[in-house]
């Protein structure tokens with residue numbers, strides 16, 4: 001069934017809700033007007049080691065956080081549609097839509113995926129694939145080792161934490177291709193850099209990275225005290 005018709009039909013039984021405030025919205029809307037106006041769009045110049053480009057839809061802060069929480073919890077069907085749609089628009093606006101051949105989501109360890117029953121980066125990748133008309137390869141790379149939460153670690157420990165955490169699996173479809181690597185939130189870029197290196201060494205021609213949200217640049221304690 002056509003995606004547009006399916007959403008219109010579902011609207012009768014399960015009205016779409018804004019993934020930030022929970023207000024009922026139109027079947028094809030991503031956010032309510034108020035939340036859409038208040039969210040901070042990403043306009044930074046962050047780069048990921050080894051990647052040809054990096055972009056994000058939103059700056060990660062308290063305003064967009066509810067949508068990310070819903071995306072990870074999987075209790076709101078609209079979070080992947082809203083965040084993925086916004087990221088697809090950003091990729092088009094940045095001229096990247098025509099620079100990629102295939103989309104790869106950042107993998108979760110299988111125990112995390114089993115617990116959650118889905119991979120949120122894969123949901124976003126599928127939304128972008130539909131918007132841009134590009135294929136998604138969800139099993140190109142797997143996470144073989146469960147790692148401590150990156151949030152708890154500093155930059156050096158994050159990088160060490162990820163050593164050999166990922167391994168290539170089905171990389172045939174990526175050979176010679178321009179890959180778009182997708183994650184939900186990018187903090188230091190360690191995960192994306194590790195995956196980029198793996199995809200390039202597995203034969204990808206180039207890797208572009210994109211995340212729904214990018215955390216604000218790190219500020220030293222001194223800078224924070226000054227501001």
Ligand SMILES: [Zn+2]
Pocket residue numbers: 018019020021022023031032033034035036
């Ligand atoms: Zn709202």
